[in-house]
Amino acid sequence: TVGGGGASLEAVYRAVAAGQGQVLETPDQLAVQCQVAVQGNIAKVMMRYQNKASVNVDSLTVTVAPMPSVQLQAQNAQPQIMAGAFAMQQIQLQAKDYFAEPPKLQLRYTRQGQQVSHDTWLPISLTKFFQPVQCTKDQYFNVWGKISGAPNEVTKVFKGKKPIVKTEVEQCVLAAKYSVLQGVDKPENVVGAAKVNLGQGDVYCVIRLEMEPAQQAFKLTVKTNNGNVTEATRSFLMHLLAQQA
Numbered sequence: 689t690v691g692g693g694g695a696s697l698e699a700v701y702r703a704v705a706a707g708q709g710q711v712l713e714t715p716d717q718l719a720v721q722c723q724v725a726v727q728g729n730i731a732k733v734m735m736r737y738q739n740k741a742s743v744n745v746d747s748l749t750v751t752v753a754p755m756p757s758v759q760l761q762a763q764n765a766q767p768q769i770m771a772g773a774f775a776m777q778q779i780q781l782q783a784k785d786y787f788a789e790p791p792k793l794q795l796r797y798t799r800q801g802q803q804v805s806h807d808t809w810l811p812i813s814l815t816k817f818f819q820p821v822q823c824t825k826d827q828y829f830n831v832w833g834k835i836s837g838a839p840n841e842v843t844k845v846f847k848g849k850k851p852i853v854k855t856e857v858e859q860c861v862l863a864a865k866y867s868v869l870q871g872v873d874k875p876e877n878v879v880g881a882a883k884v885n886l887g888q889g890d891v892y893c894v895i896r897l898e899m900e901p902a903q904q905a906f907k908l909t910v911k912t913n914n915g916n917v918t919e920a921t922r923s924f925l926m927h928l929l930a931q932q933a
Contacts, residue, residue, distance in 0.1 A: 700790060700809045701927040704816065705863035712808045716799055717741040718769075720808070726816050729783045729886045733810060737765065738774040745769040746798045750777060752810060753792040757785035757916075779810070783886050786916035787814055788923065814884070814920035818865030818893070821881040825872045828881060831894050832911060839915030842922050845907050848930055852901045854878065860928045864921060866895055884917060891917050895925070 700711060704724075712720040717740035725732045739745050750765040759782040766775035781791065790809040797804050823831075835841055857878050858868045866880030873879045878897040883890045893912040899905070906929055912918045 697790075697809065697923075698927045698930070700811050701813065701924055704790070704811045704813045704924070705860070705928060711793075711811055712795075712806060714795075714804070714806050716804060718745060718795075718797075718806075720795070722811050724811060724816065729817060731781045731783070731812050731816060733779040733781070733812065735765075735777040735779060736774055737769060737777070739769040739771060741799070742771050743800055744771055748775075748795070748797040751794040751796070752779060753794065755787055755791055757783065757787040758791060759784055760791075781810075781812060783814070783817055785886060785888075786884075786891070786914050786920070788916045788919040789813075813924050814917065815864045815924050817886065818882040818884045820862075820865055820867035821883050821892070822867050823869065823872075823881050828869060828872050828879065828894060831881070831892050832896075835894075835911040835913065840913060840918055841909070841911045842918050843907065843909045844922060844926060845905065846926060846930060848904045848906065850904070852899050852904060852906075854899070857897060857899065857929065860925060861895065861897070863928065864895075864924050866893070866921075893917060893921060895921065897925075897929075 711722055719738040719740055721736040723734045746768050748765050748767050752760055752762060762779040763777050765777045769775045790813050793808050793810045795806045861868050861878055861880045866882040869879050869881060873896060880895050882893045891912055891914045896909045898907040908925060910918050910921045
């Protein structure tokens with residue numbers, strides 16, 4: 689058996705941010721791409737498996753790991769993909785509750801009789817179900833002031849890999865489905881707000897990013913009324929910002 693490696697979570701979150709993109713390309717040239725459409729608490733994912741190699745993919749099975757907070761419906765993947773060909777598969781997820789990490793995706797197949805396996809994630813983060821919220825300074829700090837302490841509040845200090853550009857940071861916040869609020873906080877900070885509702889009432893979310901460009905450092909604070917929502921926001925933004933900033 690070969691494989692075991694998959695796309696990094698950073699790469700998967702970049703695919704989430706883009707709305708579509710490559711989730712995985714294996715060393716033996718099977719490329720996995722996706723397109724995601726979200727309506728309410730339902731996400732429809734169209735998967736595309738492209739066999740770039742000169743030998744067939746046989747006995748392909750694609751498994752999404754069960755999650756108690758997500759109801760899954762998936763077409764079976766086409767078991768054989770000829771050399772140079774591709775196959776499509778539709779997966780539908782209904783978010784029943786809040787989840788902190790994307791669903792795990794497992795590919796198993798054979799190449800010329802040799803077993804191959806790869807593990808990655810579906811490009812569905814909880815942030816896909818968020819809605820940006822525009823609010824005033826008073827409204828923002830009203831939510832901010834009501835939430836304190838773990839797990840609903842988290843603060844992380846971390847460094848990026850490249851010089852910090854505020855407009856690029858704002859694009860990451862928008863990709864997380866938060867608004868970017870102007871005139872609410874100090875101009876050197878980036879703040880935003882969002883809400884999410886999976887049928888249990890609105891969960892309001894606020895974030896603040898303080899930046900030290902000379903140190904290429906961030907201080908991220910996330911406050912929501914649900915610990916999984918807080919963790920999903922933290923994970924998504926930290927993975928994106930650590931890569932692009």
